[in-house]
Amino acid sequence: MEFLVITGMSGAGKSQAMKVMEDMGYYCMDNLPPALLPKFAELCYESKRTIDKVAVVVDIRGGEFFYSLFKSLEGLTDKGLGYKILFLDASDKTLIKRYKELRRPHPLNQEGSIIDGIAEERKLLEELKNRSYYIIDTSRLTIGMLKDELYNIFLEGGESRKLSILITSFGFKHGILMDGDLIFDVRFLPNPYYIPELKKVSGENKETKDYVFKWPQTNIFITKVIEMLEFLIPFYIEEGKTQLVVGIGCTGGFHRSVAITNEIGKILKENGHRTIINHRELR
Numbered sequence: 001m002e003f004l005v006i007t008g009m010s011g012a013g014k015s016q017a018m019k020v021m022e023d024m025g026y027y028c029m030d031n032l033p034p035a036l037l038p039k040f041a042e043l044c045y046e047s048k049r050t051i052d053k054v055a056v057v058v059d060i061r062g063g064e065f066f067y068s069l070f071k072s073l074e075g076l077t078d079k080g081l082g083y084k085i086l087f088l089d090a091s092d093k094t095l096i097k098r099y100k101e102l103r104r105p106h107p108l109n110q111e112g113s114i115i116d117g118i119a120e121e122r123k124l125l126e127e128l129k130n131r132s133y134y135i136i137d138t139s140r141l142t143i144g145m146l147k148d149e150l151y152n153i154f155l156e157g158g159e160s161r162k163l164s165i166l167i168t169s170f171g172f173k174h175g176i177l178m179d180g181d182l183i184f185d186v187r188f189l190p191n192p193y194y195i196p197e198l199k200k201v202s203g204e205n206k207e208t209k210d211y212v213f214k215w216p217q218t219n220i221f222i223t224k225v226i227e228m229l230e231f232l233i234p235f236y237i238e239e240g241k242t243q244l245v246v247g248i249g250c251t252g253g254f255h256r257s258v259a260i261t262n263e264i265g266k267i268l269k270e271n272g273h274r275t276i277i278n279h280r281e282l283r
Contacts, residue, residue: 001044001051001052001053001054001082002054002084003044003056003083004021004026004053004054004056004084004086005055005058005083005084005085006056006086007057007059007086007087007128008086008089008125008129009088009095010061010095010107010117010118011090011094011095011099012090012095012138013090013143014088015030016143016147021055022055024053024151026054026055027044027051027053027054027055028054028055028056030057031059032056034071037058037076038072038075038076038079041076045081055086060108060124066124069128073131085128085131085133085134086136087125087134089135089136089137089242090137090139091137091139092122093139094138095118106121108120108121135242136149136150139179140168140179141276145278153274163233163236163237163241163242163274164242164244165229165243165244165246165274165275166245166278167248167261167264167276168180168245168247168248168261168278169247169248169253169257169260169278169282170247170249170253171250171280172185172253173251173252174253176247177247179245180245180246181244181245181246182229183246183247183249186249186256187251188217189217191250191251191256192212192255192256193255198211198255202254202255202258203256203257203259203261204258204259204279209259209262212255212260213263218260222267225264226268233273252281253281254282258279261279265277
């Protein structure tokens, strides 16, 4: 039986994740008091095959009960009940923005600063994050992208590596990708914009892709970028990085960068990496 403990920062998307897990056939329980975790898991395991996939959300909403979580996890281990932890995280900036949009106080600081509440929660969850089998940073993910990431992990092989790679196309004329870890400029390639029949056809289409990839330098560039990423990824994982943002930029973010982003993303997926493809200017 699969027994998944979903936890993480408040506002990082645990509720959305639970809905996705339900769609995938998991029996889900939200805000379970940690003290009940071993007993609940035992009941699930004793159900034989009636319940074979379970996801439980445990977080600081449990108040004082939350502090018994580590003892409860040890109880699962003592009983020989296997489990994995999925930790959802997001940047402080993203969490603050989400709280302000929803006009909600932070659960650890109902009357005070959201920033202070986030800092306290991050400190409380540090050890739990270090114990987690899966870590997803939702800072740059839409609900749809989070769904794709969860489906990729839990329905397509249960990828255990903790680094997810976000490949994003963008247009320099609309501003550089501010949160990119690695930025590649593909404006050295011939621009389909100047081909009348391709001017309004994005890099998502075969006609534009064929034009972009008919140049030898395109394929050489793809090969070299993949080689560089494959060299860097193990070191990012070793350093504890959970998300790598790779930006592919052209002039408008409509033709060349889109076609190349799709190709790099496809190759990384084929190589077994957790990869999300995003096109900033096509939203």
